[in-house]
Amino acid sequence: MxxxxxxxxxxxxxxxxxxxxxxxxxxxxxxGVKPFEFALIGDVPYANVDFRKFDNLIKEINADQKLEWVLHAGDIKTGLSPCSDELLRDRLERFQQFQLPFILTPGDNEWTDCHRFTAGSYQPLERLAYLRKLFYPQPGVSLGQRTMTVTTQARDPDFSEFVENVRWKKNLVVFATLHIVGSNNGLLPFSARTQADDDEVKRRINAALSWIKQTFTEARKSNARGVFLLFQANPRFELAKGNDKRLGFEEILNVFEQESVEFGKPVILAHGDSHHFRLDKPLFSSGTDRKRIENVTRIETFGDRDINWVRVVVDPNSPEVFIIHQQIAEKN
Structure with a gap:
């Protein structure tokens, strides 16, 4: 017994x-893969009349103890406002009011479109050089009162000027920014356009293609559960291939498609540009069947006079990985 x-x-x-x-x-x-959250904004602040609302936005985000960082999808002024040193420095000072790490990817309004008369008739490549110097003074280190370290593409000797393209990883999710801008990715003609402007577009597209591929390679190698890509331009997902308005984005969209399908896990393509919040699945595979690529989701930020933000909850243990919430600033 x-x-x-x-x-x-x-x-x-x-x-x-x-x-x-x-x-x-x-x-x-x-x-090691706990959920976390961050803020996504873009196309702000545009004008002086927006500063009060933008200050409200900063205060609201700073007061949120759940957030890890703030991402800005570019366009930090209107396309017609001056591209002066003073205005760009003003925007940097405003962004530095964020207590969290702050990461900006450039938009067309702050350099590509600066050739416009009302914007000051600047040479766009000169403004790009100043933008990089001003907003990326320590390559591989974010802005914000509390900074974080990221990997910059400038470490690659083949793309040493691209300090703005960065990548980082948290809790088995990979994040990256890509310098892809509106105005057909910088291809729109203007009277003072030179061969150097055309060459810049080709080089920036090549840098973006390389950075996308490296990001997905890193994601597969580390068995990441999701990929989040941030850029400024709306690349015209809805237009047919070969459309003139897609010329600056065609190669990039092809690589988005190929890498996302091969990765097979949740992918976010986040951008600004069109000034209204949007959440959809815009990417289709090539071929006659044109199947929707279900693991890819597009987030478009609020922007212009609509000064609100997007809360992104990242839960690596959930099938979706990314959960999106509209955040309407209470005082705006």
Missing amino acids: VQFRFFIISTLLLVFFLTTAPAQSRRIESE
């Missing part, structure tokens, strides 16, 4: 160990 009781107790202990050990292992594993 004693032996039988010993056998029962031993069996129960063994069953308990076998059933609880995996659960404990899962708990330990999940601690």
